[in-house]
Amino acid sequence: MRIGILGAGGMADALGTQWAGAGHEVMISGRDAARTAVRAAAMTAQAGARAGAQAGAQTGVRAGSWAEAAGFGDVVMVAVLAAGIVPVLKEAGAALRGKPVIDVTNAPGPDKYDPTRPLANLIGDLSGGHVVKAFNLCHVDVWRMTPPVFGGRPLAVPLCGDDAAAKKTVGTLAADLGCTPVDGGGLARATLLEATAAFMIGLWFGGADAQAVLPPLASSGTHLPG
Ligand SMILES: NC(=O)c1ccc[n+]([C@@H]2O[C@H](COP(=O)([O-])OP(=O)(O)OC[C@H]3O[C@@H](n4cnc5c(N)ncnc54)[C@H](OP(=O)(O)O)[C@@H]3O)[C@@H](O)[C@H]2O)c1
DSSP: OEEEEEBOSHHHHHHHHHHHHTTOEEEEEOSOHHHHHHHHHHHHHHHHHHHTTOTTOOOOEEEEOHHHHHHHOSEEEEOSOGGGHHHHHHHHGGGGTTSEEEEOOOOSSGGGOOTTSOHHHHHHHHHOSEEEEOSOSSOGGGGGSSSOEETTEEOEEEEEESOHHHHHHHHHHHHHTTOEEEEOOOGGGHHHHHHHHHHHHHHHHTTOOGGGGSOOGGGSSSSSOO
16 A cells, blocks of 8 residues: 655654555655655665565655655555644645545644544545544554554554545554554544543643553443343
8 A cells, every 4th residue: 555644753653664564655744855855764774674574575665745745645644743734734635635544643732632623624624535533542652563562452543534445444554553443433533532632641641540540341331231
């Protein structure tokens, strides 16, 4: 699959390197062409090391402009800071119309989350793409793990979006990381993922074990007798 990434920061690096190592063609993009090219070269080296012995593995990561990355991808990931969404999609948006668009964005801080302005809807409006919100609940270092498994349990990745085919595509990419994709419902529920990220990040930064606030499935109420 060809994956265009709007962004050349941590999330672009972590997820793009994994997907390149899994044999996908990846193009990243950023505001500074030289810096983006350096990042792409580092990702190529890293992905090549991960692909290891896979004969003929295609691990090259390219660098391009916002519009080039948007045009390159069969699927395109938006991995810029919230402040960059409008300017970046104004440049790249037209090429995203009708494509699966992965939205990993979060508010710039837990106290900055605005439930009246979901980032996923903003991205949908500016791109005309089939937005799937995903990968926004975990720190970038989790996405560098191969695979992200905690306590013997593969990480589950909720996906929120309205287009079934786009969700299937993004689910495949989650599975490529060794994760379990979980249908999180339609795009209207993406704001719940954004709220969850804000809430959990607030707990983590306050020093709490956010994972401990949820019971296991067996005690969720859906599995209790009676
Ligand atoms: N880091 C995490 O742990 C994590 C986890 C889940 C979700 N997220 C979300 O994923 C997105 C990307 O995060 P990241 O960690 O990859 O961020 P990052 O390392 O700081 O990279 C930010 C990217 O946004 C681009 N950008 C474009 N316009 C911008 C503008 N006006 N202001 C600032 N940056 C602009 C930057 O471009 P240049 O390359 O030109 O600088 C860069 O490529 C964010 O929305 C973040 O909330 C992050």
